[in-house]
Amino acid sequence: MAQQVRVRFAPSPTGPLHIGGVRTALFNYLFAKKNKGVFVLRIEDTDQKRYVANAEEYIKDSLDWLNIPYDEGPGKDGGFGPYRQSERKHLYKQYADRLIAEGKAYYAFDTPEELAAQRSEYEAQKKTFIYNWHNRQQMVNSLSLSETDTQERIDRGDDYVVRFLSPQNETLHLSDIIRGDIKIDTNTLDDKVLFKSDGMPTYHLANIVDDHLMEITHVIRGEEWLPSLALHQQLYDAFGWEAPQFAHLSLILKPNGKGKLSKRDGEAGGFPVFPLQWNAPDGSIASGYREDAYLPEAVVNMLAFLGWNPGTEQELFSLEGLVSTFSLEKVNKAGAKFDPEKAKWFQQQYFQQQDNDVLTAQFETLLKAKGVETSLPLSQIVAAVKERATFVSDLWEQASFFFQAPAGYDEKASKKAFKEDTPEILSQVVGLLENASEFTPGVLSNTVKGWITSQEMGFGKVMMPLRLALVGAMKGPDVFEIASILGKEESLQRIRKAIETIS
Numbered sequence: 001m002a003q004q005v006r007v008r009f010a011p012s013p014t015g016p017l018h019i020g021g022v023r024t025a026l027f028n029y030l031f032a033k034k035n036k037g038v039f040v041l042r043i044e045d046t047d048q049k050r051y052v053a054n055a056e057e058y059i060k061d062s063l064d065w066l067n068i069p070y071d072e073g074p075g076k077d078g079g080f081g082p083y084r085q086s087e088r089k090h091l092y093k094q095y096a097d098r099l100i101a102e103g104k105a106y107y108a109f110d111t112p113e114e115l116a117a118q119r120s121e122y123e124a125q126k127k128t129f130i131y132n133w134h135n136r137q138q139m140v141n142s143l144s145l146s147e148t149d150t151q152e153r154i155d156r157g158d159d160y161v162v163r164f165l166s167p168q169n170e171t172l173h174l175s176d177i178i179r180g181d182i183k184i185d186t187n188t189l190d191d192k193v194l195f196k197s198d199g200m201p202t203y204h205l206a207n208i209v210d211d212h213l214m215e216i217t218h219v220i221r222g223e224e225w226l227p228s229l230a231l232h233q234q235l236y237d238a239f240g241w242e243a244p245q246f247a248h249l250s251l252i253l254k255p256n257g258k259g260k261l262s263k264r265d266g267e268a269g270g271f272p273v274f275p276l277q278w279n280a281p282d283g284s285i286a287s288g289y290r291e292d293a294y295l296p297e298a299v300v301n302m303l304a305f306l307g308w309n310p311g312t313e314q315e316l317f318s319l320e321g322l323v324s325t326f327s328l329e330k331v332n333k334a335g336a337k338f339d340p341e342k343a344k345w346f347q348q349q350y351f352q353q354q355d356n357d358v359l360t361a362q363f364e365t366l367l368k369a370k371g372v373e374t375s376l377p378l379s380q381i382v383a384a385v386k387e388r389a390t391f392v393s394d395l396w397e398q399a400s401f402f403f404q405a406p407a408g409y410d411e412k413a414s415k416k417a418f419k420e421d422t423p424e425i426l427s428q429v430v431g432l433l434e435n436a437s438e439f440t441p442g443v444l445s446n447t448v449k450g451w452i453t454s455q456e457m458g459f460g461k462v463m464m465p466l467r468l469a470l471v472g473a474m475k476g477p478d479v480f481e482i483a484s485i486l487g488k489e490e491s492l493q494r495i496r497k498a499i500e501t502i503s
Helices: 019-034 055-065 085-091 093-101 112-124 147-156 203-213 223-239 263-269 296-304 319-325 340-353 356-369 378-388 392-402 411-417 422-434 441-454 459-471 479-486 488-502
Strands: 006-009 038-041 105-108 161-164 171-176 180-185 193-196 218-222 245-249
Touching: 006 019, 006 218, 019 038, 019 218, 019 245, 019 296, 019 319, 038 055, 085 093, 085 203, 093 105, 093 161, 093 193, 093 203, 093 223, 105 147, 161 223, 171 223, 171 245, 193 203, 203 223, 218 223, 223 245, 296 319, 296 340, 340 378, 356 378, 356 392, 378 392, 378 479, 392 479, 411 459, 422 441, 422 459, 422 488, 441 459, 441 479, 459 479, 459 488, 479 488
Parallel strands: 006 038, 218 245
Antiparallel strands: 105 161, 161 193, 171 180
């Protein structure tokens, strides 16, 4: 029986979750669901110096808001816990010891000062210092020291690290689902630190051990981990474990395509780079998609298209649609440029699909906050102006004239629309509206347009001043729909006021 697909998203709780991290989580989620697998959240919190309180909650809240919750992780034990690395500390030493016993790793006692001196010496010769096969015998480690000397130093409590013994003169063949086959000359690799004398593993060792013990089948992570792939594959080989399949996602780039998207780009460009608002411990606040009124479905759809493409013209996908269409083979190697305007486009598409009752309730809340009380039919207003809106706040911009009669008239438009005979024309329109059999858009339209045709007048001569009279600007939905929503009394009042103003 084929092994069940198990993927993991393993962020560090050192601050808010960047949308690059959210996309990694999303691609893991989509891959897991497509293959009827398990999506695991593992918190990599071994770096206690950079640990930020509330960051773990923020990660969970972000995944929940986007409707891509984890199946297994903190608070959802699936038999592979604990899911915080800090609670797994007791596991790692035995694996470091095993590598030493098998001659695949060694103790190194070089002090930070000694290593710094070596680095300076190399830099003076315009060389890069690498701790590996070419100099490890000249360094202070268990390969250059006798067994007795090594044991004495450990017993004495000297600081040490455990380094991986990387092989010499070999070619590593690595495989990546997105990037294909990669060849690495092992002579270029350094003997990475796996374990420190304070009893803490480095990320590399903890990550491999955890992925193995949690039976992770596919590691889908950011491109920044690509340089670590050689070491990770070698560790799997050293332990005699089957490695998961790897897929390294390309970076999300700044809107201009130059470099990785950062918080600063968002601040400068006025768009969020975090899913939820982040209230930092220093009191600073970074905006989030949720608080900026984006719909979670729009954010998910937008993120899916950063580096992935279904290979068709279709751009709008529900979460279910993404799950059924997604494949790692269709993920691009090249970096994905972030486009804030495209994010708004996705938001607008999903905003238009929102149920009118839902939007009406949100609009009502917005009006209350502005202190606007009205008896006008709000659902009709929302339906009339919705297609020009991207966010609920846009409904106010598009519809505010319903609740506030024009205090003045757009200067440019009124110069064009208000002529000498306009007061007379509008007075005739007042008569038509007063006597209309019904104050519905259809009846009003037929009445006024029929009259215009019978007078052999240009439509603009009547319609432009009429819109200005009702709205104050050349905007809004159909003018007869506006009049119908405002009602007879308010419409006539506004037209009479315009006549007065022009006269």
